[in-house]
Amino acid sequence: MINSDKPQLWKNDVEASVQLYNNWFLEAAPKAYRETRLLTIEEVEQTLQWTANMTNITPEVLKSHPKALATLRMSTAPPIARDRLVGLSHGSKSLVDKMEKEGKLPSRMKEDACHAHLSKMCNVINDLLDLDLFEWRRTGEPAAPRQRELAATVIADRLCGAISDPIVRNAQEKRQLALIEAWLVDRGYTKKPHPASLPLHTMQPGTFSFRQIVVVGEDHEVNIPVDVVIQPHSPQGHNLPVLIEAKSAGDFTNTNKRRKEEATKIHQLQARYGEDISLLLFLCGYFNSGYLGYSAAEGLDWVWEHRIEDLEYAGV
Template sequence: MINADKPYRWSDDVQASVRLYNEWFLDAAPKAYRDTRQATVDEVKQAFLWTADLTAITPEILAAHPKALATLRMSTAPPIARDRLVGLSYGSKSLLDAMEKDGKLPPRMKENVLYSHLSKMCAVLTDLLDLDLFPWYQTGEQVDPRQRELASTVVADRLCGAIADPIVRNAQEQRQLALIEGWLLSRGYSKKAHPASLPLNTMQPGTFSFRQNVVVGEEVRVNIPVDAVIQPHNPRNHGLPILVEAKSAGDFTNTNKRRKEEATKIHQLKAKYGSEVSLLLFLCGYFNAGYLGYSAAEGLDWVWEHRIDDLEAAGV
């Protein structure tokens, strides 16, 4: 074990990890948020253009520009979540997810069914439109550019507010993976994806990949995503690579809520590959003794970002 069997070090490591996360947050999180906010403002303005400043919310517009739906949801009073829009319109969650996440329409949905769902969505969005934000909708007057600018900024802020945590979490995850990549490259590893069709224990020595799908399950084949898969220069006898999950957290509450995720993943992996498979957590941020104790009891070990060289102790 690297850290899981050394509880006497946990307190100092937690404090060091919290300091590291806070320093990163103060330095980088505002820029990540600003960059996303600017891109979001541009998307909102484009949606305003497509819908003639929200005066033409029609099925045809949504069909032509599916991603505009997110802007329209944040243009209502109150702004409505995806599931709420599905409920209010008696609609299809798969349709809404395809539109917002993929920017596409479901290819197999019949046209009459599609336009029925889109019409109901448009009716809900129009009924709930924030008239204080878009006063021209009722008056029919020409839109003042300053009003449009204000409205687009407010809607963009609503969109960013709804995804503020994922923005920060994604930026931190990218930084963590970049740190692991730099550490591995400096030790002679090469980045090379392992084909999912080949057994995991045939991964080429001295290679690594990110966001790799790993097969679990016997009767039913299931793929689970793993942040980093590393095959040491000198593979272990069983040939299985080292699996790593990059984890960061900005408060202690969320880590305790999410701690079962990794436990479920290691149980699935062991059921498929046996007890020799290893899943390391790469931690930065607010992971307290409660989280660490639970993880250790579930057979998980971890490497702290502030002591990344501990990866060597894992055999990397």
């Protein structure tokens, strides 16, 4: 055990972890948000161009540019969520999800049905369009450059506000993986993906990979992603690598809601590879004793980001 069997250390570690996360958030999160907003403003400006400054919101536009739907949802007063748009238009949830997540129209949906759904969505958006933002729609005059710029910025803020948590979470995950990579490279490890088609125990010593696909299951094999997989320079007798999930959290509530995810993953791994397989959590942020106790009871161990050198106890 590294930390799961040392509850006397948990309180101090939680305090140090929370402080580390807060310091990072104050320094880096605004920058990550601003960078995403700049990219989002570009996407909004494209939608303004495609819709002739919101004067031509039609099924034809959505057929040519399905991803514009997210911007159009945020252009109404009030902005509407995906499910609300589906409900108001009596539309297809799968169609909306396909358009926004993949930027495509469903290949199996008949053209007439697709056109009908898009028409109803456009009617809802046109009826609810925020005319305080797009005043030119009300006056019939051309959009002034300053009006257009302001509208694009407001809609981008609405879009980023709806996904602010994922923006921060993605930035933190990227930073955590970069920290692990630097630590491993300093110790002579090489980043080299291990083919999912090859047995896990054949991973080359002294290598590591990120977002590695690992096969679990017996009767029905399932591929699950693991954030970090490391085969030590001197593998243990079973030759199984060390598996790590990078976890960060900005509040205590969400960690307790999500704690079953890792427990499910370790059970899947042990069912396939036996008790010798280990899954470490790489923690930064708000993980309290309730989360830690639950994880320890499920056979999970962890390394705190503020004490990354504890990876050495895992044989890395």
